[in-house]
Amino acid sequence: MGCGGQSATAAVETVYRAESRRVLATLIRLLGDFDRAEEALHDAFAAALQQWPRDGVPGNPRAWLVSAGRLKAIDALRRRARFDASLRLLAEQLEGEAHEAELDEVEDDRLRLIFTCCHPALPADARVALTLREVCDLTTEEIARAFLAAPATIAQRIVRAKARIRDARIPYRVPEREELPARLDSVLRVIYLVFNEGYSASAGASLTRADLCTEAIRLGRLLLELLPDAEVMGLLALMLLHDARRTARTDAAGELVRLEDQDRSAWDRRLIAEGSMLVRRALASRNFGPYALQAAIVAVHAEAPSAAQTDWAQIVRLYDVLLSLGPSPVVELNRAVAVAMRDGPAAGLCLVDALLARGELRDYHLSHAARADLLRRLARIDEARSAYRVALQLVRLEPERRFLQQRLDELGD
Structure with a gap:
């Protein structure tokens, strides 16, 4: 079909954004080499920039680009064949292969x-x-x-x-x-x-x-x-539910805001609804795994009207199922924090101390930060200060470091 030069150039740019990864994937299959396919992709779009303003945008741009890229790759192999005979054989093989089903x-x-x-x-x-x-x-x-x-x-x-x-x-x-x-x-x-x-x-x-x-x-x-696998649903749900809270995790100055202190009206309810729906589908399949269970835990947080109304008993149960699928010290730490919210800080501290005694999380700043917070809640202030200092020695992210320093400063001298 016909098309003005300017609109054809814009069409090339639009097709690149929408189709270039699909075209590349097909060229990799046809040419059997990443670098050769990338070169062919660029050559195909260069040809489109030359030809589409003159001849019009083809009815099936993706098919045109795949075909052009494949032919450009064969031409390039032929040019190089005088230095490497094996490339001539490869060019002949690629040219001889049926490619009617290139896009099927x-x-x-x-x-x-x-x-x-x-x-x-x-x-x-x-x-x-x-x-x-x-x-x-x-x-x-x-x-x-x-x-x-x-x-x-x-x-x-x-x-x-x-x-x-x-x-x-x-x-x-x-x-x-x-x-x-x-x-x-x-x-x-x-x-x-x-x-x-x-x-x-x-x-x-x-x-x-x-x-x-x-x-x-x-x-x-x-x-x-x-x-459409249950664990793919679970992972997408987990990311959507976390991302729904992303902007509320920091204040206007870029400082970290704890989950219980976040403005829940700033959470993206559209993402939460989509994530929760995917969690339900994944769990209903009975083929779910760790990602779907982690998403289910985040969904409980996301659907709670306030921090005080969070169903910590359900969260602990979900962590129990998650741990039954495979041991993980980080999951155990998260479960310990949930137990502390359900049964009190002393119960959580007992679990965190046992974890640290095993040595697996000794260099993990969040384990010491969790311990410090539980000690603070138990009014064991000197021990809390020591735990915050250990966490500060291990933390790498600047907003987290400032947050921990603030918590330490709040305890006074």
Whole structure:
């Protein structure tokens, strides 16, 4: 169809935002190589910028781009073939393969891309970097900023991850049904790691980074659309319910606000409703796991009209079920805090002291912060001061450090 030059250029930009990751995923399947597919993607869009203003925007832009990218890749292989005979064979193979069904499984291609980027054979930090780069289209500089790393470090992780995929011949496919539970866990872990870095940054001056929360939720929605599994529902629900409270976690000066002190009218009720609905669906499936249970706990908090009306007994029960699925000292710590709210600070302190005596959470600032708060509530002020000082030595995030210092100062000399 015909189209003016300016509107055709705008159409290319619109199609890039909406379709580039889908086109890339299909090109990776067709060309069998990340770098070759990325080069083909850029060549295809460059061709679109030249041809669409002249010839008009095609009826199926995605199909046009995939076909153009594939042909550009074959041409590039032929040009390089005089230096490497194997590339001529590869070009002939790609040209000879039937590609009428290039777009038939485009959504499967996106799922393949996610599972490949999150393959357990890759180091955890490489999985995160590769997923944000290839699935979310974040630049190396954006990823580096988000994780307080040098762009060169992130670029190296991505290059090594691609080399590992190529050298280890990691298959570009969705796992078979019997493999899916183990492989899906790796994907969910990567998405939640991205979200947690946005929701509760591991270091730095800011408590939250909204852009990473947004990207993780976008990944969660995409995964649920492609794979409607109970734990995918659970993870998306968990992120939505946490994100609903994000803006209330800090005051106007950027200082940390505790859950019980947050302005609940500032919580996003639309996200809470969506998250709670997903929790109910996940739990009703009877195939739920840790993410759905964590989401159920956050839902109890989110649906309570006030901190005083929180159903702590239900929260403790949910933590008991969560621990039955697998031991976790951090979950035990959270359960201890819930027990303290249900049965009193002495009961919670007994559990926290037992945890610290085991040594697993000795270097975790929140375990000492929780202990300090319980000692404060028991009016054991000298011990509370000591516990706050230990927590302050371990904390890395500046707003949390200021919060703990404030709590210590409130106890006086």
